[in-house]
Structures are given as structure tokens and as C-alpha cells.
Amino acid sequence: MPSLGSIRRSFAPWDDPAAKPYISFKNVTKRFGDFVAVDNLSLDVYEREFFSLLGPSGCGKTTLLRMLAGFEEPTEGEIFLDGQSLKGVPPHKRPVNMMFQSYALFPHMSVADNIAFGLKQDGMEKGARDERVAQMLKLVKLEEFAKRKPDQLSGGQRQRVALARAVAKRPKLLLLDEPLGALDKKLREETQFELMDLQQQLGLTFMIVTHDQEEAMTMSDRIAVMDKGIIAQIGTPAEIYEAPNSRYVADFIGSGNILEGNVASSDDAHVTIKGGDGEIVGALRGSKAPANGEAAWFAIRPEKMQVSRSKPENVDNALEGEVWDIAYLGDMTIINLKLDSGNVVQASMINRSRLVEDPIGYDERIWLSFSADSGLVLER
Amino acid sequence: MMRAITNRLVIIIPYLWLLFFFLLPFMIVLRIALSDLEYGAPPYTPQFSLADGWNVMWEKLGQLDFENFGFLASDSLYINSYLSSLQIAFFSTILTLLLGFPLAYGMARAPSGIRPTLLMLVILPFWTSFLIRVYAWIGILKQEGLLNQLLLWLGLIDTPLEILSTNKAVYIGIVYSYLPFMVLPIYSTLEKMDESLVEAARDLGCTRIGAFWKVTARLAVPGILAGCLLVFIPAVGEFVIPDLLGGSGTLMIGKTLWTEFFNNSDWTVASAIAIVLLVVLVVPIVLFQNAQARAAEAGR
Ligand SMILES: Nc1ncnc2c1ncn2[C@@H]1O[C@H](COP(=O)(O)OP(=O)(O)OP(=O)(O)O)[C@@H](O)[C@H]1O
Ligand SMILES: [Mg+2]
Numbered sequence: 014m015p016s017l018g019s020i021r022r023s024f025a026p027w028d029d030p031a032a033k034p035y036i037s038f039k040n041v042t043k044r045f046g047d048f049v050a051v052d053n054l055s056l057d058v059y060e061r062e063f064f065s066l067l068g069p070s071g072c073g074k075t076t077l078l079r080m081l082a083g084f085e086e087p088t089e090g091e092i093f094l095d096g097q098s099l100k101g102v103p104p105h106k107r108p109v110n111m112m113f114q115s116y117a118l119f120p121h122m123s124v125a126d127n128i129a130f131g132l133k134q135d136g137m138e139k140g141a142r143d144e145r146v147a148q149m150l151k152l153v154k155l156e157e158f159a160k161r162k163p164d165q166l167s168g169g170q171r172q173r174v175a176l177a178r179a180v181a182k183r184p185k186l187l188l189l190d191e192p193l194g195a196l197d198k199k200l201r202e203e204t205q206f207e208l209m210d211l212q213q214q215l216g217l218t219f220m221i222v223t224h225d226q227e228e229a230m231t232m233s234d235r236i237a238v239m240d241k242g243i244i245a246q247i248g249t250p251a252e253i254y255e256a257p258n259s260r261y262v263a264d265f266i267g268s269g270n271i272l273e274g275n276v277a278s279s280d281d282a283h284v285t286i287k288g289g290d291g292e293i294v295g296a297l298r299g300s301k302a303p304a305n306g307e308a309a310w311f312a313i314r315p316e317k318m319q320v321s322r323s324k325p326e327n328v329d330n331a332l333e334g335e336v337w338d339i340a341y342l343g344d345m346t347i348i349n350l351k352l353d354s355g356n357v358v359q360a361s362m363i364n365r366s367r368l369v370e371d372p373i374g375y376d377e378r379i380w381l382s383f384s385a386d387s388g389l390v391l392e393r
Numbered sequence: 394m395m396r397a398i399t400n401r402l403v404i405i406i407p408y409l410w411l412l413f414f415f416l417l418p419f420m421i422v423l424r425i426a427l428s429d430l431e432y433g434a435p436p437y438t439p440q441f442s443l444a445d446g447w448n449v450m451w452e453k454l455g456q457l458d459f460e461n462f463g464f465l466a467s468d469s470l471y472i473n474s475y476l477s478s479l480q481i482a483f484f485s486t487i488l489t490l491l492l493g494f495p496l497a498y499g500m501a502r503a504p505s506g507i508r509p510t511l512l513m514l515v516i517l518p519f520w521t522s523f524l525i526r527v528y529a530w531i532g533i534l535k536q537e538g539l540l541n542q543l544l545l546w547l548g549l550i551d552t553p554l555e556i557l558s559t560n561k562a563v564y565i566g567i568v569y570s571y572l573p574f575m576v577l578p579i580y581s582t583l584e585k586m587d588e589s590l591v592e593a594a595r596d597l598g599c600t601r602i603g604a605f606w607k608v609t610a611r612l613a614v615p616g617i618l619a620g621c622l623l624v625f626i627p628a629v630g631e632f633v634i635p636d637l638l639g640g641s642g643t644l645m646i647g648k649t650l651w652t653e654f655f656n657n658s659d660w661t662v663a664s665a666i667a668i669v670l671l672v673v674l675v676v677p678i679v680l681f682q683n684a685q686a687r688a689a690e691a692g693r
Contacts, residue, residue: 084592104595117593121611134598182597 017251024234025249026059033096035060035218036081036186041090043076043242050076052242053090058235063212063219065229068239069265074222075114077239078188081220082111094186105134112179114190114222116171118163124174125150125159131182149177152207154200168195173204180211187212189221193228201225205232226266230254238262254314256298259393263312270358272311276303276390284390286311289354293330295390303392313388315361318381320348320373329385332358336377348373350381419671426461426664437661461665470649471666475673477644481560481635482628485567489624490617492568493575497616498609500576501583512580515573527566527637534562534638558640566634571627575620582616583609615684622681626674646670 026032034057043051051073058064066074079085080092083104092099099107110131118127128149132142150156153173163171172195179187192208193201209232212219223229229236230250237247238261246253246262257263260271274288279302285294286309295311303309325331337357338349343364350358360381373379428437440453465471500511518526533539534557541553556562586609594604632647639645646666654663 082592082596084596103600104592105598105600109596111593111596113589113593115587115589117587117589119590119593119608130594131597134603178593178597 017249017255024061026062027057027235032059034058034093035062035095036220037093038077039091039093041080041087041092043073043080043085044088049242051080051087054242054244056237056244056247058218058220060218061212061216063209063232063234064221065233065236066220066222066239067224067226067229067236067265068245072239073242074239075190078111078190078220078222081107081186082109082188083107108185109188110179110182110184110186111188112175112190112192116163116175118171118174118178120163123160123162124155124166127163127174128178128181130178135182145181149181152180152211153177153204169197169200172196176204183215183217186218186220189219191222191224194224201228202231208232238265240265256389257312257391258298260310260312260391263389263391268315268359270313270315271391272356272358274309274311276305276307276309278305279303283385284309286390290332290352290356293388294385295330295388296386298389298391303390307392310391310393311388312391313383315347315359316345316363317387318358318360318383320360320362321380321382322373322377324380325382328382330388331380331382333378333380334358336373336375336379339373339375348379350379422664422667425660426668427457427459428661429460430659430661435660436658461661462669464662465665465669470644471646474644474646474649475669478629478631478646479673481563481567481645482625482631485564485571485628486621486625488564488568489571489575490621493572493620494579494613494617496572497576497579497583500580501586508584515576515580518573523570524633527570527633530562530566530569530638531557534565557638558643560639560643562638562640563635563643563645566638567624567628567631570634571624574623574627578619578623579613579616582613586612615687618681618684622677622684626677626681629674630670 036056036058038054038056041051041054042049054073054077066077068074076085080087081094081099083099083102083106086100094107094109119130122130125146128146129142132145137145146159147156150159153176155170155173155177158166158170163174166174172192176189176192179189193204196204205228208219211217219232221229221232233250235247235249236253238245238253240261245265246258248256253262253266257266257269263269263271272286272288272290272293274286274290274293277285277287277292279285279297281302282297283294284297284302285292287293293311295313319325324333332350332352334350334352336348337351338347340347341364345361345363347359347361350360352358358381424439425437428439430436431438440457445453496515500508500515503511531538535541536553536555536557538557540556541550544550545553556565590608590612591604594608595601599607630647631645632651635643635645635648636651639648650663650666650670653659653666
């Protein structure tokens with residue numbers, strides 16, 4: 014039985030019906046006046062999980078974290094942490110630390126004092142505290158900056174202080190609101206791995222908000238894709254990428270092509286839709302095929318299509334069109350093909366060889382082909 | 394070239410301002426303070442004058458006797474006036490802070506839509522003359538005044554309280570008059586403060602009250618200092634309030650100075666009082682400057 018993605022997971026408590034969730038949102042709604050920021054949302058996160066929230070700006074990610082940290086109370090519904098209701102529990106009594114999107118560094122304290130703040134509150138003695146602070150400074154590579162005030166740091170450095178301050182107490186649950194957004198690519202990747210290490214070593218549960226899909230994919234056990242206060246889909250990175258449950262998720266994660274049509278026929282594994290681009294057969298998502306005649310959408314990733322000059326033989330699907338745009342990215346080349354229907358489809362080719370005999374050029378008519386299993390038929 | 398000239402003008406103008414409106418009057422007052430009392434008009438003999446020429450002036454400078462300053466030290470009235478002024482100013486500053494901080498805090502945490510209105514309300518009293526407002530307090534505080542009538546009507550007291558013509562009325566007057574000077578600087582520091590700092594403190598283990606002291610109050614210190622000095626410094630030299638609301642027992646240096654000047658026509662001692670007052674106030678003013686500089690340093 015083939016499975017999604019190329020890795021097999023040993024850590025998957027969400028598939029175990031006996032596993033008890035560590036965090037549990039039960040039908041949580043949060044309203045600000047008339048505005049519904051979080052809409053009847055239910056969500057389970059398990060101990061030691063690295064959980065990411067992904068979604069467009071304003072979809073309620075920060076609000077979700079703030080409810081966990083105790084700065085907002087749900088308007089309706091309840092949140093449980095380790096089986097205990099969090100209703101009315103003040104922030105300082107929750108075993109949760111949060112890294113703020115705005116960093117919220119104390120401007121009157123040095124970097125070291127900022128990091129030590131929470132430890133002092135816990136009454137940790139000075140020796141141990143200094144050691145922990147030094148360790149945190151090392152984690153975020155700010156050893157030389159211990160004595161500086163936050164306003165003497167760059168944006169990325171401030172972000173790292175905020176991260177160090179939140180991690181310093183080693184809370185059982187760490188909430189990170191876009192922790193790495195201001196860092197350059199290299200530092201971000203290094204910090205990602207350090208964070209994953211830390212999480213593994215200390216057995217913490219992480220809930221992290223990010224705008225960077227690659228980051229979410231790299232670090233997370235599971236990802237929740239949010240849309241206007243609801244969760245559109247929860248799943249492992251591979252599930253989210255390879256088996257999106259809706260056009261919204263398919264479109265939000267990675268780049269994708271979506272072609273519209275109506276269901277023409279179906280069996281227990283595949284669905285054929287017919288639209289402006291002719292008949293396309295794709296894999297059925299779920300167990301029940303939509304009725305014939307229903308509107309449906311075919312979604313396929315650019316890397317799952319083959320490019321050829323001549324009409325391909327013996328393939329499930331083939332689309333012909335005119336080369337509209339070519340982008341050479343080094344490791345691969347992206348081709349935008351304008352189909353006769355006017356739809357533009359994107360395909361990517363890995364550049365396996367350095368020299369290409371007769372590369373595809375603009376305005377050429379070429380073919381894209383793909384098997385039925387490489388794309389999905391979605392009902393919404 | 395044009396640029397250089399405008400730049401220089403920008404620097405020169407405030408200095409000219411200080412020269413004409415502070416230094417020059419100060420020198421005149423100092424000159425009177427160093428003169429001898431005489432019955433005439435003006436009621437003093439200058440010890441030296443520009444007309445004598447520089448050489449004579451230098452010579453005379455060496456012969457100055459500072460007798461007016463010596464006189465201040467010899468009569469306990471003056472020392473007591475200074476001390477009593479400092480005391481009244483100190484306690485009214487504390488009272489103003491106790492009243493002003495919560496007010497400023499409430500304003501800074503109010504919905505942003507109504508903040509301008511609240512700010513207007515704080516500034517509103519300035520639209521009426523200071524003198525008239527202090528005068529109005531007589532109507533409120535006197536024996537058969539509004540306050541006593543209200544308290545009697547409520548049954549809280551049986552006999553009218555004696556407030557007017559006591560130091561209590563002076564405190565009330567100063568706290569009332571200078572409250573905006575306390576509220577505004579504190580408000581401006583609190584308003585700028587990021588609310589998420591308090592949340593961060595609570596997240597890291599502070600109670601609500603702990604977070605207030607460690608973050609809110611701590612970050613408001615520059616505003617509090619500015620407010621306190623803006624109240625304390627003018628309150629020390631206050632004349633109108635003790636004169637209108639205080640009684641014969643109210644000793645304040647502003648009142649003493651006025652008496653010397655207008656009742657005793659002793660310009661020389663009055664000027665000496667003013668000079669000493671300035672020297673006394675230079676200490677908190679320098680403190681204030683330091684605090685401002687440090688706040689600017691920290692805010693960078
Ligand atoms: N205190 C508040 N009062 C009113 N509306 C609020 C408040 N806090 C958040 N909102 C609204 O709730 C919605 C969700 O906000 P939230 O901060 O959770 O978004 P987000 O997903 O974190 O977005 P971003 O990615 O931009 O940080 C937004 O539309 C926001 O305007
Ligand atoms: Mg946010």
C-alpha cells in the first residue's frame with residue numbers, strides 16, 4: 014500500500030484512539046464585539062508534538078495562542094490543558110510561555126535580564142539562573158550582546174531575544190508566534206534545527222505560528238491550515254501537501270494548479286471531470302465519489318506533470334498549450350502553459366543535466382501529461 | 394551658505410530668548426539684591442552701575458557685603474518660610490502623584506476613541522484664568538461654602554469644617570491647580586507603552602500586581618519624575634494659592650516675598666529672597682535635567 018510523502022513516522026499519537034490529547038480546544042468561539050475571530054473550533058494537540066498553525070493574516074492564529082496563554086478567554090467553548098480546564102486560570106499559573114509576535118521585550122532591561130526575568134519570577138537561584146541564561150544566549154547566538162538593551166539590537170536580534178526569553182523557563186508548552194520571521198535564511202534554518210533539537214531533548218510541546226510553509230513543513234509533526242477562524246485541514250506535512258481536502262488548502266500550501274469541471278463518471282478510486290480543458294481523470298479524495306454532474310476541481314502540483322513536445326501516448330491525462338512564461342531557477346525550470354481554454358497551468362522540471370540540446374522556448378506548443386493518481390479531484 | 398545661516402539662527406534664537414527673558418531680568422534682580430535699602434524711588438542705592446565703567450565695577454565687586462543675604466539668615470521668618478514652602482510643595486507633590494497616576498493610567502487604558510476627549514477635559518481648566526479658578530475655591534471651601542453645605546446636607550458632619558484659611562485649603566488649591574502638570578507627562582509615557590509588555594511579564598510568572606510594579610510603574614518613572622518636578626518647582630514659589638486660600642498661619646516664601654516687596658517696600662531683601670529661592674530650586678531642576686537626559690538615553 015503506497016503512502017503519502019517519503020517518510021514513515023513513528024511518532025503519531027493522533028492516529029492512536031487511546032492517546033490523550035495534551036491541549037484540547039472544545040468548540041471554542043472567540044468574538045471581538047460582532048467580529049468572530051475563532052469560530053467553533055475544536056483541536057487536539059498531543060504531548061511532545063511540534064504543531065504549526067498556518068494561515069493568511071487575520072485568520073485567528075494569534076488569537077488561538079493568546080487563549081492558550083490566558084490573555085483572552087473564549088467567548089464560548091472550553092480549552093483543556095493536560096485534562097484540566099483552563100477556564101479562569103490566570104496566565105502566570107499556566108505552564109505555558111509565549112513568544113510574542115511583537116517580541117514585547119522589556120526596554121529597561123538588558124538582554125540577559127530579559128531572558129532571566131521568568132527564571133527570577135520562579136525563584137531560581139542566581140548560579141543556576143546565570144547558567145541557563147548563558148545557555149539560552151548560546152542557543153540564539155547572542156553571547157556578545159548580553160549587556161545590550163533591546164533598542165540597541167537589530168530586528169532579528171530582538172526576535173532571538175524574545176525566543177530565548179520564552180524558551181528559558183522550559184515550559185511544558187511553548188507558544189511561538191512567528192518566531193523566525195525576521196531572520197535571514199541561513200540563521201532561520203539553523204535556528205529551526207536548534208529548536209527541533211531542543212524540543213526533542215526536553216520533551217516539550219511546541220505550538221508555532223508561521224507564514225513560511227517550508228518552515229512549517231520542516232519542523233512540524235502536524236500542521237493546521239486555518240481560514241477565517243476555522244481550521245480548514247489538520248494533517249502531517251505530507252498529508253497537507255499531497256492530499257489537501259479543499260481548493261483552499263491546495264491553493265494555500267505550495268503552488269498548485271486547479272482546473273474546474275463537472276463530474277462525468279467515477280469508480281471507487283478515481284473520478285473523471287469534464288470542463289473547458291476536456292476530460293481529466295484524478296484520484297478520488299475520501300471514500301465516496303461525488304454524484305455525476307456535480308461541480309468539482311482537479312488539483313495537481315507542478316512537479317507531478319511531464320513536459321513533452323509531442324503528444325504523449327498511453328497516459329491518463331494530457332493537456333496541450335502554448336508556452337506562456339519560462340522561469341529558470343537553477344535547480345529547476347518553471348513553465349507556465351496557456352491552455353486553449355485560456356487557463357494557465359504551471360509545470361516544473363528538474364534540471365538534471367547542465368547542457369540541454371534544444372530547450373523549450375517561448376510560444377512553442379507543448380504537452381503536459383500526468384497519471385490519474387498524481388492529482389486529486391476535490392469537491393470544494 | 395544660506396543653510397549655514399539658518400542653522401546658526403536656529404541655535405541663536407533660543408539663546409537670545411534666554412538672554413533677554415531670563416538672564417537679563419535675573420541680573421537686574423541680583424543687582425537689586427546686592428544694593429542697600431534706601432527710602433526713595435527706586436528704594437535702593439545701586440552698589441555699581443554700568444555707567445561707572447568696567448574697572449570701577451570690578452573694584453566694587455570685591456567690596457560687596459551681601460548684607461541682604463546675611464539678613465535672610467538672621468531672621469527665622471525667612472528660613473521658616475523656605476522650609477514650610479518646601480514642605481507644602483513636597484506633600485502636595487505626593488498628593489498630586491497619588492491622584493494623578495491613577496487618572497493618567499485610566500486615561501491611557503481608555504478606548505483610543507475617547508482618549509482625546511479625556512485629554513481635553515484635563516486641559517480644559519486652562520481655558521479659565523488661574524486666578525479665577527483659585528478664587529472659585531474660596532466659594533467651595535468657606536464655612537457656608539458648597540462643600541460644607543453638601544456634607545451637612547448628606548449628614549456626614551454636624552458643624553461646618555474649617556478648611557479655608559488653613560494649610561488644608563492650600564494643599565487642595567495646589568493639588569487642584571497642578572494636577573494637569575502631573576497627569577500629562579505620566580499619561581504620555583503610559584500611552585506610549587506597549588500593553589504586550591505587561592502580558593509578557595504575566596506570561597513569565599508575574600501576578601497582575603507584580604507586572605504593574607515591574608513593568609508599568611517602572612517604565613512610567615521618567616513621566617512620574619517629570620510630573621513631580623513640574624508640580625514641585627512652581628509649588629515652592631507659589632504665591633496666589635497661599636494668599637487666597639491660606640490663613641495668617643500659612644507660611645510660604647512667595648507670600649513672604651510679596652510682603653517684603655509691597656508692604657515693606659524692601660526691594661533689596663525681596664530680591665535676595667528671590668535669588669535664594671532660585672538657588673534652592675536649582676537642585677531639583679538639575680535633577681530633572683539629569684532624569685530627562687537619562688530617560689532619553691534609555692529610550693534610544
Ligand atoms: N482585541 C481585538 N479586538 C478586536 N479585534 C481583534 C482583536 N484581536 C484580534 N482581532 C481580530 O481578530 C482577527 C484575528 O486576529 P489574529 O491576531 O488572531 O490574526 P493572525 O492570524 O494572528 O494574523 P497575522 O498573521 O496577521 O498575525 C483579526 O481580524 C483581528 O483584527
Ligand atoms: Mg498573528
